[in-house]
Amino acid sequence: MIVAAAIGLVMTLTIAAAQQQPDFSTSYKAGPLFARPGDVLTYTIVAVNTGGAVQNVALTDTLPGGVSFVPDSCTYDDGEGVWSCDPLNPIWEENFSTGKHITTTFAVTVTTSTLRLPLVNHASLWWDDNQEEMAFTTTILSAVPDFTGSYKVKESPPLVETGDLLTYTILAVNTGDPVTGVVMSDTLPAGVAFARCSYTKGDAPTGSSCTPPVLWVEDLTTGTYITTTLVVTVDTSTPQFPLHNCAYLAWDILQEEMCSTTMVNSDVYLPLLLRNHAPFVNGDFEHQLNGWNTGGILRVEAVTGLHPGAPDPSITGIYAARLGGDDSIYPEGEVPISYGALWQTFFVPNISNPEVTIRYRVATHDVVYGTTTHWYFDDFEVAIDQEPWKIDDDSIRNAAGCSQSSPVPSIIDVDSGKLAFCDGNRTGEPTGTEGLYETGWHTVTLRLGPSLRGTNVTLYLANFNRVDHHWNTWTYVDWIRTNW
Numbered sequence: 001m002i003v004a005a006a007i008g009l010v011m012t013l014t015i016a017a018a019q020q021q022p023d024f025s026t027s028y029k030a031g032p033l034f035a036r037p038g039d040v041l042t043y044t045i046v047a048v049n050t051g052g053a054v055q056n057v058a059l060t061d062t063l064p065g066g067v068s069f070v071p072d073s074c075t076y077d078d079g080e081g082v083w084s085c086d087p088l089n090p091i092w093e094e095n096f097s098t099g100k101h102i103t104t105t106f107a108v109t110v111t112t113s114t115l116r117l118p119l120v121n122h123a124s125l126w127w128d129d130n131q132e133e134m135a136f137t138t139t140i141l142s143a144v145p146d147f148t149g150s151y152k153v154k155e156s157p158p159l160v161e162t163g164d165l166l167t168y169t170i171l172a173v174n175t176g177d178p179v180t181g182v183v184m185s186d187t188l189p190a191g192v193a194f195a196r197c198s199y200t201k202g203d204a205p206t207g208s209s210c211t212p213p214v215l216w217v218e219d220l221t222t223g224t225y226i227t228t229t230l231v232v233t234v235d236t237s238t239p240q241f242p243l244h245n246c247a248y249l250a251w252d253i254l255q256e257e258m259c260s261t262t263m264v265n266s267d268v269y270l271p272l273l274l275r276n277h278a279p280f281v282n283g284d285f286e287h288q289l290n291g292w293n294t295g296g297i298l299r300v301e302a303v304t305g306l307h308p309g310a311p312d313p314s315i316t317g318i319y320a321a322r323l324g325g326d327d328s329i330y331p332e333g334e335v336p337i338s339y340g341a342l343w344q345t346f347f348v349p350n351i352s353n354p355e356v357t358i359r360y361r362v363a364t365h366d367v368v369y370g371t372t373t374h375w376y377f378d379d380f381e382v383a384i385d386q387e388p389w390k391i392d393d394d395s396i397r398n399a400a401g402c403s404q405s406s407p408v409p410s411i412i413d414v415d416s417g418k419l420a421f422c423d424g425n426r427t428g429e430p431t432g433t434e435g436l437y438e439t440g441w442h443t444v445t446l447r448l449g450p451s452l453r454g455t456n457v458t459l460y461l462a463n464f465n466r467v468d469h470h471w472n473t474w475t476y477v478d479w480i481r482t483n484w
Contacts, residue, residue: 022096023051024125028308029134030328031121034144034254036177037112040070041138042331045104045123048309049096054127058090059104061123066140067108074106077434090126101309103434110140139253145220146176147249148336149297152258160262162234165195168260170228170247174220179251184215184228186247192232199228215247244290257301261292278456280346280356283480285319291344296389298324298340298463298474306476307363310438316359316479323380323463324474326363327436335472339389341462342477349484350454357445358382358461359479360423364437366471367428369403376402377432378473379424381462384446385417388462397422408444415449417457424473432471 024047031043047059059076063069074085076092078100085091085104094102110119118137125132152170160166172184188194198207199216202224210216215228234243246259281291288302302319307326323340330336348354366378376397381388391397401408402422412420421444425437448457463475 020052022049022054022057022127022130024049024057024127024132026050026309027125027132027134028328029121029123029136030308031136032138032331034139034141035110035119036142036144037110037140039110040107041067041110041119042073042105042107043121043123043136045134046101046309047096047104047125048101049098051098053095053097055095056093057096057125057127058093059102059123059125060089061087061091061106061121062089063108064119064121066111066113066119067121068111070107070109074104076102076104078102096127141252141254143177143179145174145179145182145251145254147172147174147251147254147256148299149173149175150249150256150258151295151297152247152260153295154260154262154293160234164234166192166232166234166243166262168230168232168245168247170215170230170258171225172220172228172249173225174222176222178219178221178224180219181217182220182249182251183217184210184226184247184249185213186215186230186245187213188232189243189245191235191243192245193235195231195233197228197230199226201226220251244288259289260294261290278346280344280482283482284317285321285478286317288319289321289342292321292342293344294340294342296340296462297336297338298465299329300324300340300342303476306361307474309436310363315476320476320478322474322476323461324465325472326474327472330472333469335465335469337465337467337469339462339464341387341389341460343387343458343460345456345458346482347456348448348453351484353483354448354453355445355483356448356459357443357481357483358477359441359443360461360475360477361441362424362439362463362473362475364424364428364471364473365434366425366432366465366473367430368422368424368426370430372430375467376464377466378471379422379464380473380475381419381422381460381464382444382446383417383419383460383462384414384448384452385458386419386460388419388460388464391419408442410443411445411447413447413449414452416451420444420446432468 027047029045031041035041069087074087075082076085118139120137123134150172197210199210200207243262249256285302294300300323303322362380364378368379369376400419405427408421408423414420465473
């Protein structure tokens, strides 16, 4: 009886496994968001099966009007080799086991008469009587400026009092095509009053005046930069809450958002009581980036999901933070070398075991540490009272275990201000890889030592792209919490 039951169970499990349906829902198509007439666009289609095995899956692609196929540009990588493909449908037909993915690339040329036309390219995967459609839209413009190197920083301390002056510096830079009539705007949030504003174009010694919400309208040729200094006064009626202020650089339909967040303390305290008990706020990012400071050239933004094709795509609640851009933002060879960072200053109570727990995941095409070059490449770094982007001594990262291949410990004792840990692909190829490496969601708890208790500390989170422009790395952070 027992043997028969066991055989029956095995047969049931075998049948269930055999009946598992294929799942291509995480497949996606990517390409440039903007282009000009005459440009060559490269499309990438990633077909991923996260379900049961299936045979005879076909990929088709219907090119939009306004483009022409570039001969001999179609190839696909099925994990066993890179093969040429036919632009006529189907592009290829393959069998898919569970977890198999195929990456297809091809190029098209935008016809010179195409302008302001959204080019919607549709690709589809077909199997049995099923279809998974993937689409990508490229907007054709007369010029394509690049404002991604622009940024906004706050030159005041992380916590300010009512009545204080708050100074923002906004750098607008264009590394793309020259354009005219670029608009810089900043709508001040409630709780501040405009004090003064000026801006300088290039290295000119004097600046022009400006007034919110439209700070200026200027032409930005390639390499031109404009530095804007905006000063506001924290209003005396402002309660204790984060001031979130965003500036926008816009031309035509392109817009670059640059934001900065400051904690304001306007509580009235009795004499002899400390006034700097900054609370820890918005650790689940449900208020997007409110309460957090941002910095670096790489994108830092609140997102509602992970990149296409990510396994286990769930986040906690509605929003998570993403440090750095995903594959759909930076084309091959155009990944910026810099960092994207979040930081927040908060008060640690004088209790026996204060802890800060961080939930994160890293997606990367690069390695943290090159074992042959002994260089640090791309990673995610967490520190207390130490700005990771100012660490120029590799011995500090070595001391934090960043060069090791073993997993990051789940509990780390932090007894003073220092780099706590680095994570990413700790065992990858020294030269990076086209394949995407995912850490999955990790949780690390920082135990704060006696010297950090009863004081304000600053938690720094930074995502780095280093050394070359070909491999990209980005980090999601969600559900940071304290135990007090």
